[in-house]
Amino acid sequence: MTFLGARTTNFRNLADDEISTQAKDVFLVGENGQGKTNFLEALYFCSYASSFRGARDGELVKNGEKDCSVQVNLEDVFYNKLLVKLETGKKTIVLDGKNITDRKELLQVIPCIVFCHEDMEFVSGPPEERRRFFDQTQSLYDPVYLEDLRKYRKVLKARNTVLKAGSFHADNGVLDSLDLQLAEYGLRLMEKREEAVRHFSELFGPLYEKVTGIDGIAIKYAQSWKQETVGEITAFLGERREQEKVLGMSLSGPHRDRFVFTRGGAEFSAKASTGQRRLLALLLRTAQARRFSLMTGKKPVLLLDDVLLELDPEKRRKFLEVMPEYDQAFYTFLPEEPYERYRREDTLVYHVLRGALRPMSQVRSGNS
Ligand code: ATP
Numbered sequence: 603m604t605f606l607g608a609r610t611t612n613f614r615n616l617a618d619d620e621i622s623t624q625a626k627d628v629f630l631v632g633e634n635g636q637g638k639t640n641f642l643e644a645l646y647f648c649s650y651a652s653s654f655r656g657a658r659d660g661e662l663v664k665n666g667e668k669d670c671s672v673q674v675n676l677e678d679v680f681y682n683k684l685l686v687k688l689e690t691g692k693k694t695i696v697l698d699g700k701n702i703t704d705r706k707e708l709l710q711v712i713p714c715i716v717f718c719h720e721d722m723e724f725v726s727g728p729p730e731e732r733r734r735f736f737d738q739t740q741s742l743y744d745p746v747y748l749e750d751l752r753k754y755r756k757v758l759k760a761r762n763t764v765l766k767a768g769s770f771h772a773d774n775g776v777l778d779s780l781d782l783q784l785a786e787y788g789l790r791l792m793e794k795r796e797e798a799v800r801h802f803s804e805l806f807g808p809l810y811e812k813v814t815g816i817d818g819i820a821i822k823y824a825q826s827w828k829q830e831t832v833g834e835i836t837a838f839l840g841e842r843r844e845q846e847k848v849l850g851m852s853l854s855g856p857h858r859d860r861f862v863f864t865r866g867g868a869e870f871s872a873k874a875s876t877g878q879r880r881l882l883a884l885l886l887r888t889a890q891a892r893r894f895s896l897m898t899g900k901k902p903v904l905l906l907d908d909v910l911l912e913l914d915p916e917k918r919r920k921f922l923e924v925m926p927e928y929d930q931a932f933y934t935f936l937p938e939e940p941y942e943r944y945r946r947e948d949t950l951v952y953h954v955l956r957g958a959l960r961p962m963s964q965v966r967s968g969n970s
């Protein structure tokens with residue numbers, strides 16, 4: 603699957619324009635604050651109907667406007683055209699003339715993998731961020747997992763509401779039923795997380811060693827529930843019920859699972875240098891893309907935002923050597939970066955200035 607072109611309207615600072623992206627590699631070159639990341643975000647917005655920067659939908663609309671939209675033409679066996687628009691806060695997704703109501707369906711259409719600054723949170727942020735990363739990795743190829751995750755969260759929310767009602771009002775019959783559902787969905791998540799993280803770790807360790815020379819890095823899955831059957835879990839929940847009623851929340855379960863980077867059995871990331879952590883984040887994405895291809899036989903589209911910028915020349919070279927296979931990749935560069943070195947004959951290079959994208963050859967020959 604590749605993007606043939608994109609038309610944005612009132613999307614952040616981007617000019618309302620139709621941009622051809624008909625190339626395997628597309629470079630966006632420009633000074634700070636010109637709209638390079640915004641263009642990647644527009645493509646991502648089409649892929650998942652959300653922003654990778656954790657922005658609220660409203661922030662995507664150009665200042666002073668009410669609505670925005672992104673329409674992309676696709677080169678794909680099944681799909682041709684996708685439109686995502688926001689109109690006074692309401693999101694509409696139209697795929698080849700058909701309305702899509704569940705964003706989950708989009709996951710199967712455009713498998714975009716984004717490499718961005720915010721990925722550092724997967725390494726340095728709270729445990730929740732690492733859960734988010736692994737849930738996302740699994741959801742890219744396993745819709746049943748995503749469905750179980752949604753159901754688990756729904757039961758968890760209901761359970762917390764009952765627990766919050768306080769020790770006197772919490773209904774034990776209702777809690778018994780919620781405990782059972784929490785255990786069933788939770789166990790399914792745990793089983794998949796366990797297997798997926800084992801495989802992921804086997805991919806990730808050698809990648810990290812190849813780029814940094816540091817061997818023995820693994821990712822450990824530390825489950826909140828040590829129990830192995832639904833019966834054992836509900837019994838455990840039963841024992842802790844009174845305590846949970848007092849605190850008004852669910853204290854255990856997959857929403858408290860941890861994923862830890864280890865080396866020689868000890869936690870690795872907390873003491874790692876900034877560069878080492880940056881590479882942990884970059885290679886998490888690399889392994890995510892590789893795992894996606896292994897599981898689906900398909901290649902993703904990569905959105906690489908400033909990834910080479912923060913690496914020394916040696917790490918750059920090694921990182922490019924382990925790049926996952928892809929159908930199409932979009933890269934952002936600052937003008938002084940040696941992007942010409944990475945450019946191939948058929949690479950499309952755009953100059954980005956105040957939200958407008960112009961083909962580089964045009965800029966060079968003075969036709970801009
Ligand atoms: P850098 O090299 O610093 O990462 P960039 O080219 O990636 O720069 P972007 O993040 O794509 O820059 O663009 C940022 C610009 O977009 C800023 O000038 C910002 O003010 C502007 N911008 C962001 N959101 C909106 C919006 N909703 N409406 C108008 N302009 C916006």
Ligand code: MG
Nearest residue numbers: 638639640907
């Ligand atoms: Mg940027």
